[in-house]
Amino acid sequence: MKITKIILDFFSMFYREENNLVLTIFWNSLYIAFFLLPLGINLPTPFFVISIALGLINIFKTNRKIVLHNKVLLLFPLYFILMVLSLIYTDNISAGVDLIQRSLSLLFFPIIFLFVKEDASTVKKLFDFLLLGLMVSFFINLFYSFCDISPILKANFESFKGSPEGVSILLGALNNAWNYFIRVEFSGLVNSNYVSLYILLVLSYYLKNKLQSKLQVFIVVVLFLYLFLLASIAAYLILGIMCLLLIFNISEKSKKYTISILFVLGLIVFLQNPRVFVFYKNVSENTIQNTKIDNTTVEKSRLLTWDASIKLIQEAPLLGYGIGDTNDVLMKKYEELNYVSNYTNKYNAHNQFLQTFLQTGVIGFLILISIFILLALRMRRSRNEFSVFLILFVSLFFESMLVRFNGIVFFSIVIPLLLKKRSILSSRIIRNIPFKGNE
Numbered sequence: 403m404k405i406t407k408i409i410l411d412f413f414s415m416f417y418r419e420e421n422n423l424v425l426t427i428f429w430n431s432l433y434i435a436f437f438l439l440p441l442g443i444n445l446p447t448p449f450f451v452i453s454i455a456l457g458l459i460n461i462f463k464t465n466r467k468i469v470l471h472n473k474v475l476l477l478f479p480l481y482f483i484l485m486v487l488s489l490i491y492t493d494n495i496s497a498g499v500d501l502i503q504r505s506l507s508l509l510f511f512p513i514i515f516l517f518v519k520e521d522a523s524t525v526k527k528l529f530d531f532l533l534l535g536l537m538v539s540f541f542i543n544l545f546y547s548f549c550d551i552s553p554i555l556k557a558n559f560e561s562f563k564g565s566p567e568g569v570s571i572l573l574g575a576l577n578n579a580w581n582y583f584i585r586v587e588f589s590g591l592v593n594s595n596y597v598s599l600y601i602l603l604v605l606s607y608y609l610k611n612k613l614q615s616k617l618q619v620f621i622v623v624v625l626f627l628y629l630f631l632l633a634s635i636a637a638y639l640i641l642g643i644m645c646l647l648l649i650f651n652i653s654e655k656s657k658k659y660t661i662s663i664l665f666v667l668g669l670i671v672f673l674q675n676p677r678v679f680v681f682y683k684n685v686s687e688n689t690i691q692n693t694k695i696d697n698t699t700v701e702k703s704r705l706l707t708w709d710a711s712i713k714l715i716q717e718a719p720l721l722g723y724g725i726g727d728t729n730d731v732l733m734k735k736y737e738e739l740n741y742v743s744n745y746t747n748k749y750n751a752h753n754q755f756l757q758t759f760l761q762t763g764v765i766g767f768l769i770l771i772s773i774f775i776l777l778a779l780r781m782r783r784s785r786n787e788f789s790v791f792l793i794l795f796v797s798l799f800f801e802s803m804l805v806r807f808n809g810i811v812f813f814s815i816v817i818p819l820l821l822k823k824r825s826i827l828s829s830r831i832i833r834n835i836p837f838k839g840n841e
Contacts, residue, residue, distance in 0.1 A: 415527055424463060428456040429524060432815070437531040440539040440597050443808060450507065450811050457514030464517050474776050475818045478512035481769045484762050488724040498726025504807045507814040515818045525819060526607075533604045537621065539591055540628045596808055598637035599797050601629050603816070606644065606789045636800035642669070643796070644789045651785045703741075704800075707749050710735040711756040722763035732760070750805055754798035757805060774798075777821055790820065 417429035435449035482505060492498045591597075605625055608618075629637060645665045652658040714723070714735055723731045729750055736745035751757040759767040774795050781787035794817065803809030 415530060417524060417527070424456050424460050425518070428453050428460060428518070429520075429527075431456065433527055433531045435811075436528050437535040437538075439532060439808060439812065440535045440592055440600055441542070442591055443806075446811075447807065454507065454510045454514070457518065458510065461514065461517045472516055472822050474773075474821050475512040475516055477769055477773050477776075478508050478814060478818060481766065481773075482506075482509040484766050484769065485725050488722065488762050488766075489726065490724075491721060492724030492726035494724075494726035494730055496726070497729065498724060501725050501805070505804070505810050507811040508804075511811075511814045512818040515822065520819075528815075529604055529607045532600055533608070533621070536597070536600055536604060536628065537624065539597065540624055543591065592808065593806070594632040595634050595636065595797070595801050596803075596806075596812075598629060598632050598634035599793065599812075601625050601632075602637060602640055602644075602793045603790065605629075606786060606793060609786075636797060640793050640796050643792055647785050647789060647792075703743050703747070703749060704752050706736075706739075706741045706744050707732075707752045708756065710739055710741060710744070711751045711753065711760060713739075715756065715759050718763065719759075720763045722759060722761050722766065725761045728757065728760045750802045752800065752802060754802050754804050757802040773817065773821075777817060780821060 416433060417426055419425050431449045431453040435446035435453065438446040438449065485505060486502060489495060489498045489502070605622070609622070629641070645668070649658060649661050649665060652661060710732060714731055722728070729748065732750065733745055733748065736742075736749075751760060755767060755770065758770050774791075777794070778788075778791050781791040794813070797803065801809070803813060
């Protein structure tokens, strides 16, 4: 009976609308795609394509008019058009066309959401399916990690004889095994920074209410553990800011004191992650002026990338270099500055604002900044909503999210829904109709 109930509950999560097969398949395709986002780079792509196709069909079928308050969504197509125009002064046309193809969701989804009616429960299910995908990906990664370390531990246990030397060897093996549970090694399915972003958004969405069951507590604990093991410094920074906002928002002194203690204890736990110590050591011991370039750390590479990007922006601030040539000019600058590691690994700007400035110049940069300024204004109403804004905004400082398909399609869906007149985080029903009093 329990299995039957679980199956029925699962299928009840899907969208159903009588006499509208197009919207039914549209939303269900998005649900499946969000479920697959943490499970693989290419897995969700067909479902996003299906949802785009059906969303466009719905535009021609519906008689719904655009709500003027939602015209801010047109900034995304404007950003896309500017990317296309940059092909005019791009030499590497093939690379530019590839990025244009990956970025089509920036054009289509915002326009589609101008005509699609949705309510809070419909959009909430996007986060439900994303949460389900995160839980599945956690246990898959956990299984893979245990499979990777089992031969190592087995070999060392067989040689362990209880001697001091044997104990030392065993402890060394356990330490090496731990590395399989940290950062990239624990995120073989999708880039760890993207998964961390998904986790933070899900946490911010669901923690706005009190946990009411043991299952909810278990899920939150797993998500925090997942975040800890992924060891994304950017995610840790965002999480810290979110916690501080929560503490400052508490008016009751005793509760604020308790939460502050929990925050300090949690901070100590997260700072114990070996990845944090490595990050601090690598950044503090190596500077751009004093380094052995051929032995550059990951953290140092990011600083060097930002340094090279800023130098290039200063040389072509107005139009940038075009979406096809941006990475090419970065490679030349790395070579010119003798940033060997960055050149070898072909790093992009690792900062979407710098990446956009390099691609389309100051105009593209201003459009991107405008989107987030408007998003901040829309979401300043509550701590929870502003936390979501911070997650999205700060994450762009550490990754070029609008270069990879997973990042592009995620932002082209989530941010337009947040920018609409009725926020998806609100308990009210979100509809594409003018607001009239208390509905």
